[in-house]
Amino acid sequence: MPDAGGGDVAARLDAWRRRIDGVLEDALARHPAAEARLGDAMRHAVLLGGKRMRPLLAYASGTAFGADEATLDAAAAAIELVHAYSLVHDDLPAMDDDALRRGQPTVHVAFDEATAILAGDALQSLAFAVLADAPCSDAARVAMLRELALASGATGMCGGQALDLAATGRGAEAGIHALEHLHALKTGALIRAAVRLGAIAAGAPDAGCVRLDAFADALGLAFQIRDDLLDVEGESATLGKTAGKDAEQDKATFPALIGIEASRARLDGLARTMDAALAPLGPRGDALAALGRLAISRSY
Template identity: 60%
Template sequence: MPPRSDASPPAPRTPAVNTAIPPEQAIAAYQERIEAVLDRALDPAAAPDARLIEAMRYATLSGGKRLRPLLVYATGEALDAPGTALDAAAAAVEMIHVYSLIHDDLPAMDDDELRRGRPTCHRAFDEATAILAGDALQAQAFVTLSTGASALPAPRAPAMLQELALASGLHGMAGGQAIDLGASGHQLGLEALEHMHRLKTGALIRASVRLGGLAGGADEALLARLTDYAGCIGLAFQIRDDILDVEGDPETLGKACGADARLEKSTFPALMGLEPSRERAVALVDQALEALQPLGAEADLLRHLARYIVDRIH
């Protein structure tokens, strides 16, 4: 068992997914688990406005890979973290992710019509409702995380809240999106492109892994290794996304392909070519696996998720 950063006994746990089962079964079990957690967190009976909660649920409970919650669970369960805290962290990162998708799809941003095979939130409802749904999901993420992590030993819950805030804001996802918007009409260099995506896409992926580590009381050395792992897979994930936008199947992806080229966006295939982009993604995953080398079999699901990132077709 990797070392904890405090000597406090672990809080009582909810039933865990058996990570000794094949990774595909563990992933399916975690996906089912997060769907139930999100459904409860977005209870329409407790909402003051029926249309707003309907839009929030429409955007959130529409399937998806749930990669970020999977990373929370895979990391936290490897460290024997309390299930209640992991559920809260997994739901919180997914709410932040969905809020960002709702806003990214708006006419002022990417102006997309399809998301996960269905009309985007502003198409299914209206722009004002979509903006409010995103705003409300961002706020609800912090309510969910602060409530679920409240029973953890004192240093952990504040650190988890700060982690999610940093990943979401100026120095994370929002900052990266601003760089992306500011780059409209001109090509970024490769170094600038990597920096942008380490913020826009990578920050929340990194936070997902670190939230699981913090919930499990990982010490600084282990957190550093988990951070290296997450940084590599976050960039590999974006490179694979760029590749799929060139050669993916719209039916499988659930959205139109070729949007990056139409918007003249800087992408890894545009700067490096398709094959070098594939090689770069594979090299990043190899680096991620190297970061996990000192960890035992408890990290096997993290290894599987790293490989999945470069093999996925959607």
């Protein structure tokens, strides 16, 4: 898999990060909250940085099949708004009860719990409003709306979060297959949707979508395994969130179930799977490949 730091690909990713920040700021400005504190909480959740992995995946998959950035802006913004909403709710006292996110106080700490709940709800709604205005055919727009709805709902991200809550406190009692299923929903569904949204907007052929699905499935699992390793090995100042929370809450994680070295070996295998899935795309898949490498080598 190509080095994410090399040449034109790195420049492209940096340009997309700057672009999506502007698109998100514009979306929030065009749909102002009726109450100022709610609007401030939404901006706090969205505009204080982050890896922007999901919008970058939308741009990378869409441009691989010939779409321009303007065609992909709505998809990229929508997927990041849903991700931001999920983090706001994930940090709540009723969920992970975390005080730190992206190196800043979480929304319920910076504002209050009720405002955080409303901010998450509003960001989710805004995601679908933005996607409904995507500059593409009606059929593509409906397909993207359906994809995002399913990926973020009870059969996707929310379902995975429910499984995670049920597994908390059980630690190593959970089996590896159950853990993989949990994260295929909680983390993987939205990553897969990010890749699919870009492909749908670009009108990618079915064969290309099959390859992208194989890449995205491996990426979603790799992303979560790396997250689990960072919780064990990282520091809060680097991570931008509280380290060691998984062990403290006795959560089912890959290091807890199979150990640190086996988790690293699994990452290597997933990297090979991503390479194989993208190989038929040739240079068109370079940005996706770089994002795959970033996901498994990141330090936060």
